[in-house]
Amino acid sequence: MAWDFETDPAFQKKLDWIEDFMRDEVEPLSHLGMAVFSILGREKFIKPLQQKVRAQGLWACHLGPELGGQGFGQLKLALMNEKLGRNGLAPSVFGCQAPDSGNAEIIAHYGTDRQKAQYLWPLLNGEIRSAFSMSEPTGGSDPLTFTTRAVLDGKDWVINGEKWFSTNARYSQVLVLYAVTDPDAKDPYRRTSIFLVPTDTPGVEILRNVGVGAGGEIGGGTEGYVRYTDVRLPYDALLGDRGAAFVIAQVRLGGGRVHHAMRTVGACRHALDLMCQRAVSRSTRDGRLADLQLVQADLADSWIALQSFRLMVLHTAWLIDKHQDYQRVRKDIAAIKVMTPKVYHDIATKAAHLHGALGVSNEMPFMRMVTSALVMGIADGPTEVHKVTLAKQILKDYTPDNDLFPSYHIPKLQDEARARFKTELGELKDAYAAQRATEKA
Numbered sequence: 001m002a003w004d005f006e007t008d009p010a011f012q013k014k015l016d017w018i019e020d021f022m023r024d025e026v027e028p029l030s031h032l033g034m035a036v037f038s039i040l041g042r043e044k045f046i047k048p049l050q051q052k053v054r055a056q057g058l059w060a061c062h063l064g065p066e067l068g069g070q071g072f073g074q075l076k077l078a079l080m081n082e083k084l085g086r087n088g089l090a091p092s093v094f095g096c097q098a099p100d101s102g103n104a105e106i107i108a109h110y111g112t113d114r115q116k117a118q119y120l121w122p123l124l125n126g127e128i129r130s131a132f133s134m135s136e137p138t139g140g141s142d143p144l145t146f147t148t149r150a151v152l153d154g155k156d157w158v159i160n161g162e163k164w165f166s167t168n169a170r171y172s173q174v175l176v177l178y179a180v181t182d183p184d185a186k187d188p189y190r191r192t193s194i195f196l197v198p199t200d201t202p203g204v205e206i207l208r209n210v211g212v213g214a215g216g217e218i219g220g221g222t223e224g225y226v227r228y229t230d231v232r233l234p235y236d237a238l239l240g241d242r243g244a245a246f247v248i249a250q251v252r253l254g255g256g257r258v259h260h261a262m263r264t265v266g267a268c269r270h271a272l273d274l275m276c277q278r279a280v281s282r283s284t285r286d287g288r289l290a291d292l293q294l295v296q297a298d299l300a301d302s303w304i305a306l307q308s309f310r311l312m313v314l315h316t317a318w319l320i321d322k323h324q325d326y327q328r329v330r331k332d333i334a335a336i337k338v339m340t341p342k343v344y345h346d347i348a349t350k351a352a353h354l355h356g357a358l359g360v361s362n363e364m365p366f367m368r369m370v371t372s373a374l375v376m377g378i379a380d381g382p383t384e385v386h387k388v389t390l391a392k393q394i395l396k397d398y399t400p401d402n403d404l405f406p407s408y409h410i411p412k413l414q415d416e417a418r419a420r421f422k423t424e425l426g427e428l429k430d431a432y433a434a435q436r437a438t439e440k441a
Contacts, residue, residue: 021052098259106252146178163178196239203230261316301350337381341373
């Protein structure tokens with residue numbers, strides 16, 4: 001058997017390089033604000049760092065070598081993403097930023113040669129951006145309630161509908177659109193298809209750019225509210241087969257859920273580090289915060305929650321590598337999806353509180369973390385859905401005892417055990433009686 005909690009030395013050297021690179025070159029850039037993300041800013045700051053990452057063989061490691069990545073398994077990606085998750089700039093530097101990474105993955109799996117030439121390679125090279133246009137303003141992310149329709153008109157598709165929270169739509173060159181193509185199909189999960197829609201196609205209109213959280217200018221966010229009005233596309237704008245949207249989306253979302261959890265481990269670690277630094281640095285009339293028992297309790301609870309979460313994420317990553325089948329790991333993926341927003345929220349909130357007024361300011365990351373935790377409870381399926389999935393997977397291992405009410409189950413087992421070991425119990429009873437008689441004598 002194999003049971004190991006150590007990282008092989010060769011990969012540990014890569015992790016050590018990432019640690020130093022994050023601290024010395026990536027994290028300082030995050031203090032420059034949105035200037036880094038402008039066109040000129042990306043040329044000036046981001047691309048030189050991306051070249052250093054490529055030179056280390058750490059670019060787009062979630063993809064296979066045929067796509068310019070390393071084909072790392074999920075366990076290695078988890079260890080990497082712990083470090084990248086500390087800073088929101090890091091995924092762009094390492095070629096694994098959402099939603100482009102997930103969109104590139106499904107285009108790589110299901111796209112035609114033409115689609116790959118037009119979208120995949122530019123996405124992988126960081127030349128264009130993309131958006132995943134799935135959720136709807138009236139139906140959330142439930143494909144059975146979607147109203148956006150794609151209807152064949154001759155050899156063309158004509159699309160009408162609205163999509164909500166299409167991240168980075170305003171910066172994208174292609175929208176990965178989820179639309180109903182076969183509303184009367186007997187299998188409800190075969191009613192929808194995915195299309196690759198150039199953002200500048202006539203009829204595509206971004207109604208609003210919604211921001212996340214309380215800060216920022218109204219209309220200046222990155223979550224696109226998109227309307228499709230008589231958008232006409234050729235038949236081969238389909239990604240994969242007609243009616244295959246649900247299967248394709250699960251391939252994308254299964255990995256995405258795990259990667260969100262991986263990066264959240266890093267974000268939680270960052271919050272805990274700041275919390276500990278505050279505790280040993282800040283003094284009150286009663287001494288250091290670190291010497292107060294309530295603070296110590298919060299630190300202990302946070303460390304235990306983070307360590308438990310981290311181990312579950314790593315174990316899930318290991319299971320995916322072992323089985324190479326997301327369906328076989330549904331239970332574990334659902335579990336870490338449920339844990340992600342709770343652990344993140346609890347640690348970020350404790351860290352903000354320990355920092356006092358500074359903790360709720362925009363000079364510290366905690367309010368963004370709290371908002372991100374709330375987003376993690378909604379994105380890629382709400383927490384409640386994953387709890388239901390988890391419960392169903394757990395209950396599959398149990399069968400009902402139709403002859404008994406549950407409260408009678410244990411007494412029945414006790415009776416069966418006594419009957420089975422009747423002779424031994426009698427001998428034991430006689431031995432006890434003899435021992436007590438000897439003691440009295």
